[in-house]
Amino acid sequence: MSEIRNYTLNFGPQHPAAHGVLRLVLEMDGEVIERADPHVGLLHRGTEKLAESKPYNQSIGYMDRLDYVSMMCNEHGYVRAIEKLLDIQAPERAQYIRTMFDEITRILNHLMWLGTHAIDVGAMTMFLYCFREREDLMDCYEAVSGARMHATYYRPGGVYRDLPDQMPRFEAGRFCSEKDAQRRNRAREGSLLDFIEDFVARFPKLVDEYETLLTDNRIWKQRTVGIGVVSPERARQLGFSGPMLRGSGVAWDLRKKQPYAAYREVDFDIPIGTNGDCYDRYLVRVEELRQSTRIIAQCARWLRENPGPVMIDDHKIAPPKRVDMKDDMEALIHHFKLFTEGYCPPEGEVYAAVEAPKGEFGCYIVSDGANKPYRLKVRAPGFAHISAMNEMAKGHMLADVVAIIGTMDIVFGEIDR
């Protein structure tokens, strides 16, 4: 009898379920995975090295492009590290705006995750439903920063500008009929906060809608319950964070444990799972969608009642007003210095982390007193998660690998950096 050998299957980098450029070398015994070997580096862009050659405030845009589905959370991590280094505090209103946009980002990310995870498991309609809501949140991004994705909205010392009083509207034209424009503008008549509050009011019902399609669906449960189980101890050892850790039943969330921005003031709960399988992680993330909605509602209420500055009034760090520059020499000089040289934080090293949608996103900066970081290290949550690929996939079938990649919420921008 001939000897039966395992065979290797190259899963990716060009594969519909590889979430970008994951190359997974699978050693398989029929359909069963014996060993899963993830290869990273295909999206390496040298972000950390690039940051070493630019003044501090010019690298914020690179952070957007790390985890390109949770843009503002990455900015937040980086900006917090700089603020810690400079020992400054953003004004309270900016803190609330950041909290609100962090949660908007969390919903953006989790919707993207839900859509792609569902399409990986075969439920393709979910994907389009999720993207419908993402569109509204992208519009929020666009309203504050002018960009739908790579906002560069958070700046050391606050945020780029205050929330707009007027939500941008659709114009009727060749591609948008009068009726369409009216329908789309229904929620856009007022300010951005009105738009966000309208979204917050209808979003929980939409989450219910997603849940009717998946949560009690027998096929969905068969595909996710008991797949990729990670015990709480093992999850800690592997360096998991975010929903991956909470899905295993560890109630660890930086927003609660090491509150930053305005998280101390807002009321929200941390959902945790019990079994640590794909289904629990799904439930945790869906609940986070609801909790994020709660936080956004609270922030929006606070922001409506409390106007104020959104940027510190220190022109060594924040640029002066445009009008001031017209007739104030000092302001002009500040502007010139800030945009050419930047600022030189004191020597030292800092680590600041935020609870990004995928887990703990942290920036470690070593400063030698120059206007550029001596070294920037980004702690991306996805890297620890993908390292557990072999452990989670072993013994499962090929179709489960896809579910596991989905449940990890992998985005290669942050893993390869």
Add this chain to the structure above:
Amino acid sequence: MDGLISFWEALPELVRIMLKIVAIMLPLMITVAYYTYLERKVIGHMQVRMGPNRVGLFGFRLLGLGQPIADAVKLMFKEIVIPSGANKLLFLIAPMITIAPALAAWAVFPFDAELVLADINAGLLYILALTSLGVYGVIIAGWASNSKYALLGAMRSAAQIVAYEIAMGFALVGVLVAAGSLNLREIVMAQEGSLLHWYWLPLLPLFLIYFISGVAETNRAPFDVAEGESEIVAGFHVEYSGMTFAVFFLAEYANMILISALSALMFLGGWLSPFQGTPLESWFAWVPGILWLLLKTFIFMFLFLWFRATFPRYRYDQIMRLGWKVFIPITIVWIVVVGLMKVNQAPWWFN
């Protein structure tokens, strides 16, 4: 008219058969083409989007009705890439093996009481035989491609079809027992009476299992593991391009229509009017039977699309479990029940 009939009579037998085949194939192919369009439109609307609406005909947009034609033309002009490691002969034969039975099965299909190409007594057996042949195309395609993804798809498909072929066969045995004939025309005739006489009611479990197995047989969602877009890319036809791919595509859709039509025929009374036996019967007497058949077929065709938009995909071993451990036992039990009903002449179906 008389001239036409005498001209028809004068034609040689072979030519007459050929013309009949064309008369079946042509509408079928058009249906297949527009079924793909319907699928994109229906699923599009289920997913809050428009579906294709750009390609029109003769300069008019017409809701994108020109899309299937544009797709067909595109596929025909694409290069057929044959992988260097592939077995060229088998690689090219496989799509043909897939489509031939999908089309040939229509030979015994009665569109109305008199409208059938070959009214053979073993019609049901013939259809069963041909639909199970289709899987050879899939297996050969998977093997000949010399690709691991394709091979996995072929293996999955082979295992799946064995399981579901049995369930499907047993479901048909129930119909066979109930109707007492293998002839499709007689199976429909045996359902005459009223809407409640149709076999969907006495054979309800078999009806459901037949249709679900049909979905599995045609490799459609949620049983599309042989294609498994997100797992094995496109499964058995991952290496196919251009017209060879189109042929697989055509076969899949032709099979879906066949399964829909057979379900309508065997469980929903085929061309029989749903108002039979009710006071409304005479009102709808003018409706040709084939219209009812098409309507019923369409219901099932729509279900195929609805499933695809709704369900996640089963895992390969879960499909096996469903087939072997759920469907086959249920069909066996229900065949016994049908047998008992038949022997005891249960009213009102079998007396």
